[in-house]
Amino acid sequence: MKPKRTIRRGLVFTMDFIASLFFFLVIILTLLWVWGETHRRISEYQEVSARHRRLLDVSTILVKTPGNPPDWHMHAVDPETVKALGLAREGNVLDDEKLETLEGADYMSLQEILGFGNENFTITVSDNITGSPSVLYSKGTGNTAKERLVVRRLALLNGTPVELKVEAYYNKK
Amino acid sequence: MLTMKAQITAEFIIILALASMIFLVTINFIYQERKAATQWTWSLDAQDTAEKLAWAINSAYIAGDGTSSNVTLPKMLVGGVNYTVTVRPRLVTVSVPAYGREYEWKCQTSDIDGASLGLTVAPGVVTIGNSNGTIKLTTY
Numbered sequence: 226m227k228p229k230r231t232i233r234r235g236l237v238f239t240m241d242f243i244a245s246l247f248f249f250l251v252i253i254l255t256l257l258w259v260w261g262e263t264h265r266r267i268s269e270y271q272e273v274s275a276r277h278r279r280l281l282d283v284s285t286i287l288v289k290t291p292g293n294p295p296d297w298h299m300h301a302v303d304p305e306t307v308k309a310l311g312l313a314r315e316g317n318v319l320d321d322e323k324l325e326t327l328e329g330a331d332y333m334s335l336q337e338i339l340g341f342g343n344e345n346f347t348i349t350v351s352d353n354i355t356g357s358p359s360v361l362y363s364k365g366t367g368n369t370a371k372e373r374l375v376v377r378r379l380a381l382l383n384g385t386p387v388e389l390k391v392e393a394y395y396n397k398k
Numbered sequence: 399m400l401t402m403k404a405q406i407t408a409e410f411i412i413i414l415a416l417a418s419m420i421f422l423v424t425i426n427f428i429y430q431e432r433k434a435a436t437q438w439t440w441s442l443d444a445q446d447t448a449e450k451l452a453w454a455i456n457s458a459y460i461a462g463d464g465t466s467s468n469v470t471l472p473k474m475l476v477g478g479v480n481y482t483v484t485v486r487p488r489l490v491t492v493s494v495p496a497y498g499r500e501y502e503w504k505c506q507t508s509d510i511d512g513a514s515l516g517l518t519v520a521p522g523v524v525t526i527g528n529s530n531g532t533i534k535l536t537t538y
Contacts, residue, residue, distance in 0.1 A: 242413075246416075249420075250420070253420070253424065257427065260431065264434075264438075271442070275445070275449070278449070279503075279504060282452075282453070282456050282505075282506060283506065285456075285460060286456065286459070286460060286506040289460050290459065290460055293459075293507060293509050293531045294531075304508070308487075308507055308508045308509035308531070309459060309506055309507040309508070309509065309531075310506075337488075338488075339506070340488055340504030340505070340506060342504075
């Protein structure tokens with residue numbers, strides 16, 4: 226009787242191996258995705274935070290300083306002559322003459338003076354801030370940008386509490 | 399007679415190639431991410447330096463005539479990266495020449511002494527003063 230031939234080769238592609246390789250790849254790919262996503266979110270947060278801090282600077286300058294020169298509103302609003310823009314008569318007390326000049330000023334010049342670059346903005350002064358606010362002065366227009374940042378400041382205008390709102394519009398990178 | 403020789407099969411070679419490929423891809427990814435993370439840390443530091451100086455200029459301007467404050471700019475950015483700071487009207491720029499990168503931060507006044515031609519500020523202690531609305535920067 227002929228002896229039965231036995232194959233004794235080692236099995237490499239077992240189900241265990243294939244399953245472990247699959248899980249290993251899933252874990253590695255998940256880690257890559259989490260890493261990339263975390264990096265993206267931190268960058269995004271950092272960018273928004275920087276924009277917000279810059280908007281705070283703009284609103285502080287507007288509400289606390291008279292501008293440089295202090296009588297900038299008596300002349301044409303030009304980045305060459307207006308070294309800094311301010312709307313205050315004194316700290317947190319707004320000047321209505323400056324607000325009127327702001328409304329009539331060239332938008333592009335204001336963009337440059339306030340450091341917005343190509344970003345659009347609006348500046349609004351409203352009274353009756355505890356009830357239904359009514360807009361007293363406004364400069365700039367809303368636009369199609371997807372993101373919007375808002376900073377609100379309280380001030381006095383002719384003895385009345387008003388709110389100065391600065392909005393900046395931008396698109397995410 | 400039964401032969402019991404060790405075998406290097408095609409399966410084993412495939413697995414070795416696959417494992418090496420995964421290993422190399424992972425190592426390359428870690429290397430790239432480490433490089434990006436290093437670059438990210440000094441770029442954040444550069445941006446922070448520009449912002450710090452611009453903020454000090456704005457603060458001196460808001461505080462009014464006669465005010466003065468100090469800001470310390472680091473000798474190098476995080477990771478030992480060299481940089482230069484230039485102040486122009488309404489703009490603070492931090493340049494990283496080794497990587498050809500620039501980081502800007504807007505300031506709210508253009509009345510900065512010497513800035514119209516581009517004022518280079520050396521790292522160290524910078525005193526920022528306000529004299530009749532004009533910002534003056536002095537480095538020590």
